[in-house]
Amino acid sequence: HERCLRSLEHWALNQTRADLPCLARIIRILGFKPLAREIENMA
Secondary structure (H helix, E strand, O other): OHHHHHHHHHHHHHOOHHHHHHHHHHHHHHOOHHHHHHHHHHO
C-alpha cells in the first residue's frame, strides 16, 4: 500500500502540470482525499 502511494507520487511528479487535476480526481475516487488535495496544491 505504502509502495503504491510512493509510486503514484513519483508518477505524479513526472507528469505535466496539466495532468495533476486529472490525477487528483482519480486518487479521490480511490479514496485518498488528503493525497488528492496535496496533488491539487501542486498543480
